[in-house]
Amino acid sequence: HLQAFIINDGVVFRKLEQKLIAKHEAGVEIIISTDYAGNIQTKDSTYSRLIEAGIDFKIFNKGYPPLQSGRGNHRNHDKIIVIDNKVAFFGGMNIGDDYAGMYSKYGHWNDLQFKITGPLVSDLDKKFIINWYENAGELIEPPKMAAPTGTISSEVIVDIPFTEEKTFLDRLIFKIDNAKTEINLVSPYLVPPHKLTMALVEARLRGVVVNIITTGRADKKSAYGILKMYAEKYTSYGINVMQLDNIFMHSKFYLIDDEITIIGTRFYFQLKFKPF
Numbered sequence: 455h456l457q458a459f460i461i462n463d464g465v466v467f468r469k470l471e472q473k474l475i476a477k478h479e480a481g482v483e484i485i486i487s488t489d490y491a492g493n494i495q496t497k498d499s500t501y502s503r504l505i506e507a508g509i510d511f512k513i514f515n516k517g518y519p520p521l522q523s524g525r526g527n528h529r530n531h532d533k534i535i536v537i538d539n540k541v542a543f544f545g546g547m548n549i550g551d552d553y554a555g556m557y558s559k560y561g562h563w564n565d566l567q568f569k570i571t572g573p574l575v576s577d578l579d580k581k582f583i584i585n586w587y588e589n590a591g592e593l594i595e596p597p598k599m600a601a602p603t604g605t606i607s608s609e610v611i612v613d614i615p616f617t618e619e620k621t622f623l624d625r626l627i628f629k630i631d632n633a634k635t636e637i638n639l640v641s642p643y644l645v646p647p648h649k650l651t652m653a654l655v656e657a658r659l660r661g662v663v664v665n666i667i668t669t670g671r672a673d674k675k676s677a678y679g680i681l682k683m684y685a686e687k688y689t690s691y692g693i694n695v696m697q698l699d700n701i702f703m704h705s706k707f708y709l710i711d712d713e714i715t716i717i718g719t720r721f722y723f724q725l726k727f728k729p730f
Contacts, residue, residue, distance in 0.1 A: 455485050455536040455582045455594075459529065459719070460492035462550035463500040470549060475507045484509045485594065487586060489530045490516040492548070514589040530585055531719050533567075534578055539597040542575040544568055546704050546719055553704075560702035561671040568717060577610035627653045629710050633662050638709040642669040642702070644681040644688075644695070651684075655691050664693040669703040 456474075461467060478484050486504065490513050504511050515529060535543040545567035547553040555563045570578075576597045583594045630637060630653040637657055644666065646654075658664045666688065672678030685695040708716040 455534070455579060457487045457530070457532050457534045457582055457585065458492075458548045459489050459531045459533060460496075460548035460550060461488050461500065462496060462548070462552070464551035465556060466551050466554050467500070467549050471503060474504065474509060478507055478509050485582075485586065486511045487530075487582075487589065488513055490514065491529045492531075512586075512590055514585075530589075532581070532585070533719050534582055536575060536579040536582060539575060539579055540571060542570050542578045544570070544578060544718065546706055560673050561700040562702070564698070564701050564703045564705060566705035566707060566717070574608055574610060581610055623647065623650065626650070626708065626716060629708075629714055629716070630654060630657055633657055633710050635711050636663045636665070636709075637711075638665045638667075640667045640703070640708070641706050642704050643674070643677045644668050644684045645677055646684065651687075654688070654693060658691050658693050664688075666693060666695045667703065668695065668697055670698040670700060671702040673702060 474484055474486075486509060493513060501511055501513075533544060533546065533548055546565045547567045551557060552560065552563055553565055579597045583596060587593055627649055630650075637654070639654075654664055666685075668681060668685070669678075672681075685697070688695050706717075706719060708714075710716075
């Protein structure tokens with residue numbers, strides 16, 4: 455089961471395509487989904503060999519143009535690969551040569567991707583299955599849950615584009631509100647909703663150290679311009695904002711009090727801005 459926001463043709467995709475077709479011909483079930491908004495510039499012919507080989511491939515959310523509809527956040531931005539319900543990969547990396555640092559249009563590409571085993575794999579697969587059902591109306595057989603192991607407390611936060619409930623945002627703000635000493639935030643797009651901005655400012659005012667690392671190069675000029683505006687505002691409140699020189703930093707993660715780590719693909723691009 456493979457899900458990506460963007461699938462670009464190139465060296466990485468062609469190698470992956472060969473592997474997937476070979477596995478499909480060997481009898482492995484392969485299901486792939488991607489999001490319309492992330493693939494506007496990708497030619498349909500890119501996926502034709504996968505489809506012709508019989509692989510179940512679908513592009514979702516075609517009915518919602520990302521900006522014209524006013525629903526810019528209603529996309530599926532996940533990057534998930536689940537293999538045999540035993541191993542999973544997730545993080546910030548889509549399918550494309552840029553994620554492998556194979557050209558320098560945006561400077562050095564910095565990203566974060568995780569390989570995991572254990573019960574969390576089943577949770578990620580359930581997220582994939584929910585998204586597939588919501589979009590395609592087809593039910594994939596749910597995986598058998600693996601038995602819990604180890605002592606690390608972890609969970610998958612399911613935040614899908616078909617509900618107004620902001621599960622991830624609410625969970626993140628709860629963690630920020632309960633931070634005691636330090637909040638470290640890494641994101642390429644510093645374009646936060648008002649609630650998140652206020653949570654970070656309030657944390658700083660009560661004495662919590664807040665550090666934000668963001669990109670030094672832009673792939674979206676409009677978002678980069680807004681990033682600079684928020685960086686100045688945050689700095690005025692004593693929040694440390696650092697930009698990495700000549701690096702497009704695509705990672706998205708949070709570290710709170712050296713105890714809680716939130717990792718994934720979620721960023722916030724708010725189309726309507728409020729003063730704070």
